[in-house]
Amino acid sequence: MVSIARVMRVAAPGGPIGRLGRWTHAPPALWVPALVVGLLLALPLVYLVIRTAGAGDDAWALLFRWRTVMILLRTVALVVTVTVASVLIAVPVAWLTVRSNLPWPRFWSVVAALPLVIPSFVAGLVVQVALGPRGMLQQALEPILGVTELPSIYGFPGAALTLTLLSYPYVLLPAQSSLRRQDPLLEDASRSLGHGRRATLRRVTLPMLGPAVGAGSLLVALYTLTDFGAVSLLRYETFTWAIFVQFESAFDRGVAAALSLVLVALAAAILAVEAVARGRARYHGVGPGAMAEPRRILLGRWMAPALALMAALGAVALIGPMGVLAYWVGRGLAGGQELISVWEPLLNSVLVAALAAIAAAVASLPVAALVVRYPSRFAWVIERATYTGFALPGLVVAISLVFFAVNLARPLYQTLFLLIMAYVVLFFPAMLAAVRTALAQVRPNVEDAARTLGRSPIATLVQVTLPLIWPGIASGIGLVFLLTMKELPATLILGPIGFKTLATATWSAASEAFFARAAMSALLIVLAAGVPLLLLRLRMGRATPAATPPVRQ
Amino acid sequence: MSLTRRALLRGGAAAAALPVLTACGESEVVIKEVEVERVVTVTVTRPPSEAQPLVIYSGRSESLVDPIIQQFRSMSGLDVQVKYAGTPALAATLLEEGDASPADVFFAQDPGGLGAVESMLSPLPEELLSRVPAWARSPQGLWAGISGRARVVVYNTDRLSPADLPDDLWGFTDSSWRGRLGWPPTNASFQTMVTGMRAVWGDDRTREWLDAMHANEIGIYPKNTPIVAATGAGEIDGGLVNHYYLHRFLAEEGESFAARNYHLPGGGPGSLVMVAGAGILGTAANRPAAEQFVDFLLSTVGQQYFASTTHEYPLVEGVKASRILTPLADINKPAIALSDLADLQGTQAMLREAGILP
Numbered sequence: 001m002v003s004i005a006r007v008m009r010v011a012a013p014g015g016p017i018g019r020l021g022r023w024t025h026a027p028p029a030l031w032v033p034a035l036v037v038g039l040l041l042a043l044p045l046v047y048l049v050i051r052t053a054g055a056g057d058d059a060w061a062l063l064f065r066w067r068t069v070m071i072l073l074r075t076v077a078l079v080v081t082v083t084v085a086s087v088l089i090a091v092p093v094a095w096l097t098v099r100s101n102l103p104w105p106r107f108w109s110v111v112a113a114l115p116l117v118i119p120s121f122v123a124g125l126v127v128q129v130a131l132g133p134r135g136m137l138q139q140a141l142e143p144i145l146g147v148t149e150l151p152s153i154y155g156f157p158g159a160a161l162t163l164t165l166l167s168y169p170y171v172l173l174p175a176q177s178s179l180r181r182q183d184p185l186l187e188d189a190s191r192s193l194g195h196g197r198r199a200t201l202r203r204v205t206l207p208m209l210g211p212a213v214g215a216g217s218l219l220v221a222l223y224t225l226t227d228f229g230a231v232s233l234l235r236y237e238t239f240t241w242a243i244f245v246q247f248e249s250a251f252d253r254g255v256a257a258a259l260s261l262v263l264v265a266l267a268a269a270i271l272a273v274e275a276v277a278r279g280r281a282r283y284h285g286v287g288p289g290a291m292a293e294p295r296r297i298l299l300g301r302w303m304a305p306a307l308a309l310m311a312a313l314g315a316v317a318l319i320g321p322m323g324v325l326a327y328w329v330g331r332g333l334a335g336g337q338e339l340i341s342v343w344e345p346l347l348n349s350v351l352v353a354a355l356a357a358i359a360a361a362v363a364s365l366p367v368a369a370l371v372v373r374y375p376s377r378f379a380w381v382i383e384r385a386t387y388t389g390f391a392l393p394g395l396v397v398a399i400s401l402v403f404f405a406v407n408l409a410r411p412l413y414q415t416l417f418l419l420i421m422a423y424v425v426l427f428f429p430a431m432l433a434a435v436r437t438a439l440a441q442v443r444p445n446v447e448d449a450a451r452t453l454g455r456s457p458i459a460t461l462v463q464v465t466l467p468l469i470w471p472g473i474a475s476g477i478g479l480v481f482l483l484t485m486k487e488l489p490a491t492l493i494l495g496p497i498g499f500k501t502l503a504t505a506t507w508s509a510a511s512e513a514f515f516a517r518a519a520m521s522a523l524l525i526v527l528a529a530g531v532p533l534l535l536l537r538l539r540m541g542r543a544t545p546a547a548t549p550p551v552r553q
Numbered sequence: 554m555s556l557t558r559r560a561l562l563r564g565g566a567a568a569a570a571l572p573v574l575t576a577c578g579e580s581e582v583v584i585k586e587v588e589v590e591r592v593v594t595v596t597v598t599r600p601p602s603e604a605q606p607l608v609i610y611s612g613r614s615e616s617l618v619d620p621i622i623q624q625f626r627s628m629s630g631l632d633v634q635v636k637y638a639g640t641p642a643l644a645a646t647l648l649e650e651g652d653a654s655p656a657d658v659f660f661a662q663d664p665g666g667l668g669a670v671e672s673m674l675s676p677l678p679e680e681l682l683s684r685v686p687a688w689a690r691s692p693q694g695l696w697a698g699i700s701g702r703a704r705v706v707v708y709n710t711d712r713l714s715p716a717d718l719p720d721d722l723w724g725f726t727d728s729s730w731r732g733r734l735g736w737p738p739t740n741a742s743f744q745t746m747v748t749g750m751r752a753v754w755g756d757d758r759t760r761e762w763l764d765a766m767h768a769n770e771i772g773i774y775p776k777n778t779p780i781v782a783a784t785g786a787g788e789i790d791g792g793l794v795n796h797y798y799l800h801r802f803l804a805e806e807g808e809s810f811a812a813r814n815y816h817l818p819g820g821g822p823g824s825l826v827m828v829a830g831a832g833i834l835g836t837a838a839n840r841p842a843a844e845q846f847v848d849f850l851l852s853t854v855g856q857q858y859f860a861s862t863t864h865e866y867p868l869v870e871g872v873k874a875s876r877i878l879t880p881l882a883d884i885n886k887p888a889i890a891l892s893d894l895a896d897l898q899g900t901q902a903m904l905r906e907a908g909i910l911p
Contacts, residue, residue: 062905067908067911068911128782129782132783132786134786134788235772235774237911241911245739247641248639248641253645253648253649331805331806332805335805398642398646399642399645399646402646402650406649406650406651406653407653413653413655414636414655489638489642492638492639493638493642493646495636497608497634497635497655498634498635498636504637505615508615509616511614511776511778512614512616512617512801513781513798513801514801514805
């Protein structure tokens, strides 16, 4: 089996490198960089162990209480609900935008992906103001239907709704890029073997989505696990909320660290569930095959419901929040509020988001190649380690990096470099999920063929593998870009002194009820994230021109 | 850089006026306040090399304090750099940074944040400390209060009038208030108020009150602003908050915003007045500039800023509070020494026992 990995081995200095080589049959040029990435990304875990070891008896007394179990159960209930709901929204939307003849598919793709960029404290605030018992919806309904109060959204319903709307794009993006890359010949084979269109969808197309949906669900679950902004505003007590309470009120780092380790354990359990679900299946064809544009299926009489579904999603997930934000800006302007200059934060946001996305993409390649082409216990451990940052609240990751930078890398402290590294630590799994699933769908013998035909290892990587997995890399870059745009705690703590982004500007204004200013910055986050997303989609559209005619139903 | 001030901003209620730099020599800076006919002389000795910036960690939001820091920047001519984040996050950061911290000044939202890093602070000069009353500064002289905020009951004006509200906090334990109120148990000011209750009422009575309120289904909110918002919207009838958030909402939503503040006439811990404060790090690389900054915050100009812009209570004598606030003298403040408000840990344990905190 030839692969990126073997390509890299040739480029590297030969010879056995230490004992680690025995744990994997991957070449050192692959496993060494992968190991470095894994170790850097697991730093927060080291910090938590150090701090927990220093925690007093109080910490353990706090941990082993009935209350802790109750909060864990509440958290699990939220995680399961949000994950299932996200898959139920994302899979149909992915199929409609990639495989059906829905008009303006790229427009709908961008609209459906954008909620990802709304910071969760903004989403929490918007949901509260719009759907609260006496929020905007009630105010609108009162004159028509005489509704004086809506049922309370606080607690579980509000938190689940908000987090689902914020995080279903984690499943949508990988599912779309997986559908785009699926080998249409597999479906042709299914049809020629006598399966109808629905059976093919059920037995080929959807199962092939498995890894992408699984990887995306994992991100949704972990995002829900570590969210603070939305759950605190919608008043649902989760484990992350409990950790923040420790930071907020006790300043007891030992207790906060011990609780964070429990969160890591919970995340590990979620990872295990995903690993079992993923199993050992292969997701590329074995025959010669060819990359071809997936066929689009005509919706026929299903067109109207499909359009209605997309419009409803756009209205709830995007137009609604944007409307509330625009209303705040308008009200502020009418009331003579001064808006602040947003150019500097805007430029900073775009700069760090782009740098973080590129850095994460580069770091993800060796890990993805190791995991996909050389599966072993070693690869498994490294892959799991890279989830550390995503499984922890941003504040905990930020504080842990303060610890390492101050003690071991003083010159890096409060520099852009460390901030970018923090973003990579936080968001790496979003990138890895996209790249890994893309690579899993590339048959290794395509790379073999390039080598046989005289391409050098590097040329094979650049000319064959990277173009084939580009949709995956691009969707990973898009994801990390959007996530970085809205990141708050690490930006506040680790940014160079005086460094402002749109997210910090939004937070600074919103926390003191300067709603007009906060809304202005939040709207800009969505716009600034929407433009690159649109460009990315357009480019991808051009890269694979619609060569095949749609299939008639 | 060392700095001494003479004839400093003394007396009279000065209008909030921008200080204007009229002369800037090697050793003397003259600040003239435009609206008030008064000349203030500040002596500044600048050492030959002074590239060291002043680094402030501010737990107070940029939207609240950036204007006054800008003013300090232009007045002092110093390179002032500010890191903004939540007070707890900054306290945790300072603890991790330890001696390597780049910070000179910690400007915190509440005494709890300053208390968490007390071992890292070094005492302020007596001259600065003595400008604020004893109840508004650290007993060890490690930090000084910069502005005051009062605990109030914010209430919905469509549903209630002040006549409907009780005299003190015990009134809210009546079953007629079931499910109608909100509080922020994770908020530092709230916890300080509970610590005040323990000092005045004793632990048993405090626990009794907490249990009664909890049993009365008081809503748990993450902080003050959502409570004021929910009160204005009529989602709840009222809540226990700090006074100044209301004025932000009035500025944002207009006078029609349906909530106002109520100071409990019966006094007690429900009428506690607390401070936001600032301290100087023991490791400050630029201590003279740090002292100059705290000095500026405690000057007439600095105090006027907080009085007129953030609607907090000025702490330095002679500076008047905003006219729209209930005067500090009219609030029935409990007599609690600051040292009695130190036991936050005990309060948190009590809140946990009562099932109010996790």
